[in-house]
Amino acid sequence: MSDDKPTGFVSDRTVDTDGVVGARWWNQALIEADKSSSRRGCLKVLGIGALSVVTCKAICGEVSCGDDEVDMSLYAFESRRSLELQRAYGWDFGATGEPLVFDGVETTPFDPMMIAGLEQDLSPTVFASLHVPTLLQSPNAVPTGRPAEETAPFEPLASKLRPISTPAMQLAYARGRELARLLAAATARVALVVDLPGPESVALAAGAAEVFEPVFLFDNWPHPHGVVPSHLVLAAALHYQPLFVKARAVRRLSRLPMFLLDRARLANYTDLANQFDNRYIARLPSLPAVQTAAQEQVQWLLYVVNRASDLPELDDLNDAFVGWQAASVPVRALSLDVFTSASDGSVSYSGSDSPLPQQFLADYPEDGGGGGVDVGIGIGGGDANPARSYKPSSRTTTYRSGAPFDFGTTSVVLAAGTSAVLGARYDRRGSWNRTGG
Amino acid sequence: MNHKIFAMELCIRMRDEGLSRHLREIVRNHPRTVSFAEKWEMYRSVRALLKANLGDAVKGCWDFFDEDGKARSDFNMWCEGLFTEEGARAVPSGSGDPTRDPRYMTFTMAFLLQASAPSVETLSERCNIPEAKLWQRGTFAYLLEQLGHLNFGSVKGDVVYVIPGADGWALTNEDLALEKFHYLRDIE
Numbered sequence: 365m366s367d368d369k370p371t372g373f374v375s376d377r378t379v380d381t382d383g384v385v386g387a388r389w390w391n392q393a394l395i396e397a398d399k400s401s402s403r404r405g406c407l408k409v410l411g412i413g414a415l416s417v418v419t420c421k422a423i424c425g426e427v428s429c430g431d432d433e434v435d436m437s438l439y440a441f442e443s444r445r446s447l448e449l450q451r452a453y454g455w456d457f458g459a460t461g462e463p464l465v466f467d468g469v470e471t472t473p474f475d476p477m478m479i480a481g482l483e484q485d486l487s488p489t490v491f492a493s494l495h496v497p498t499l500l501q502s503p504n505a506v507p508t509g510r511p512a513e514e515t516a517p518f519e520p521l522a523s524k525l526r527p528i529s530t531p532a533m534q535l536a537y538a539r540g541r542e543l544a545r546l547l548a549a550a551t552a553r554v555a556l557v558v559d560l561p562g563p564e565s566v567a568l569a570a571g572a573a574e575v576f577e578p579v580f581l582f583d584n585w586p587h588p589h590g591v592v593p594s595h596l597v598l599a600a601a602l603h604y605q606p607l608f609v610k611a612r613a614v615r616r617l618s619r620l621p622m623f624l625l626d627r628a629r630l631a632n633y634t635d636l637a638n639q640f641d642n643r644y645i646a647r648l649p650s651l652p653a654v655q656t657a658a659q660e661q662v663q664w665l666l667y668v669v670n671r672a673s674d675l676p677e678l679d680d681l682n683d684a685f686v687g688w689q690a691a692s693v694p695v696r697a698l699s700l701d702v703f704t705s706a707s708d709g710s711v712s713y714s715g716s717d718s719p720l721p722q723q724f725l726a727d728y729p730e731d732g733g734g735g736g737v738d739v740g741i742g743i744g745g746g747d748a749n750p751a752r753s754y755k756p757s758s759r760t761t762t763y764r765s766g767a768p769f770d771f772g773t774t775s776v777v778l779a780a781g782t783s784a785v786l787g788a789r790y791d792r793r794g795s796w797n798r799t800g801g
Numbered sequence: 802m803n804h805k806i807f808a809m810e811l812c813i814r815m816r817d818e819g820l821s822r823h824l825r826e827i828v829r830n831h832p833r834t835v836s837f838a839e840k841w842e843m844y845r846s847v848r849a850l851l852k853a854n855l856g857d858a859v860k861g862c863w864d865f866f867d868e869d870g871k872a873r874s875d876f877n878m879w880c881e882g883l884f885t886e887e888g889a890r891a892v893p894s895g896s897g898d899p900t901r902d903p904r905y906m907t908f909t910m911a912f913l914l915q916a917s918a919p920s921v922e923t924l925s926e927r928c929n930i931p932e933a934k935l936w937q938r939g940t941f942a943y944l945l946e947q948l949g950h951l952n953f954g955s956v957k958g959d960v961v962y963v964i965p966g967a968d969g970w971a972l973t974n975e976d977l978a979l980e981k982f983h984y985l986r987d988i989e
Contacts, residue, residue, distance in 0.1 A: 372834060372835055373834070373836075373837075373953075374834050375831075375832075375834075379883050379886065379966075380966060381886060381966050382893070382965065383890055383964065383965060383970055384883060384888070384889040384963065384964045385829060386828060386909070386960065386961055386962020387883075387960070387961065387962075388958065388959070389958065391956055391957050394802065394955075394956075395957070397802065398802050398957075510923075512950055513919035515922065779837075779920060779952035779953070780837050782837070782920070782950065782953060784920060784949070784951075786919065786920075786952070
């Protein structure tokens, strides 16, 4: 592209009298394009091939015919918060019509009308003030506009969702039931932070929901190219929705919160050109906020992960955990791989065949004591439950003062003149990506 | 290149000379050579003023045509309205009386658009207004808002003018009754 290509407008006539004031302007680039087009038309009439660029230049005295080049001076680029873009322009911003990929098979009948009630059915009662409704709002959300270059009609996320059930979810559900049973047998006032792959967090919550009140902290929306596959969280939620409703009735006003996170929320990714950064940081509430909502003391906090190697906690939780610990609320960890599965699908804690919770209480006393040394986590070899020695310690993370620069953002293309959002930078359908060749 | 056209004219009852002065200054201060961003910014100011005073608009019209020949000829027609000073008064009208002898100003803008450009196509869709709503005040407000999404890289030419060009030259009820203003519709 030539640097001296004309841009902007030039006025060719103005009027300024007592009767009227006005002017006319012309877009130089489009006037030039019209002239070039006319010359090409002439060349065709003369029988000169369209690809005879050299000849074209010689005859026209032009720099380039440039049919296939994109005039990038028409565009501007900037990063914007991905969630804000989705709220404004649709959950599938820049990927309209592209499918969501679902893992797992759902065999039970599904009533699509259930999606309309998903947010209500899964919102907490006691801990409503701590709930992050973002993800649950996404299925029925309607954008306030569409990108200027988007011509396809908007289809709500709800029309793309369906429930899933995977073996990992089924296992997490069984473990959640057992964990809730063990903790209910104790009288401790425990708050759970469940940090598993999203669908498994939901599944565990469904298993434990008769004892603990689920509090969603999923703070993003799904996207066909999303770094975080949060549509699977919704799909899992749809699968367990009837169970959540049933558990709520049994649970009544539980004052034990269970904060749910998707472990993929901070996922690293490298394919900037093709992925949509819908990552987010956990908005784990402060201890005073939890105490206020619970209207009583929380004695300790249990951080639930799949395996001991998932410890220490993810970076965005460090400050909060250290803060809880400093406020004399012990933060303990549990890796779910200490639960063993029997052939009938039941699970038990650390291989115990007793229905009594003694083994669990030995590892996790009701006062939350028993945490080991500060964890790097140099967990001792041979320990059947190395996570029980976990204890959070302060460390420097990139999330200490919030999300890093460009975290959870997407590059958008703006019209240079108007700053109107044309679309996503990566959208191959956009005119800015229609280069020649 | 094929073309489309969008044009709008509003006739606004003047409470004082402030609005017309402000709009004239915007037009006069718009440089001979301007970038796309400056052009958009100029119309942003215009749109804001017009929207803020839409309650005083008594007549108006707007067009969107997507036939190339019609677009070209209409754009020329709107330009001629400026060059021939067709709508302007030949003599001063004085300041009048706000209740018994009100004064009016008109603001006109027309855009010759590059057909098939995305933001033009979007504008085209959004100008698909039901007949019953064509001349409603809300429709003018809506269209002024939609102009904010226009990519000026896809605007081939634009013309803008304000009547009157000076205090004391505003239009009167008698002026608006002339046949040359019959294209202006009562705003509902």
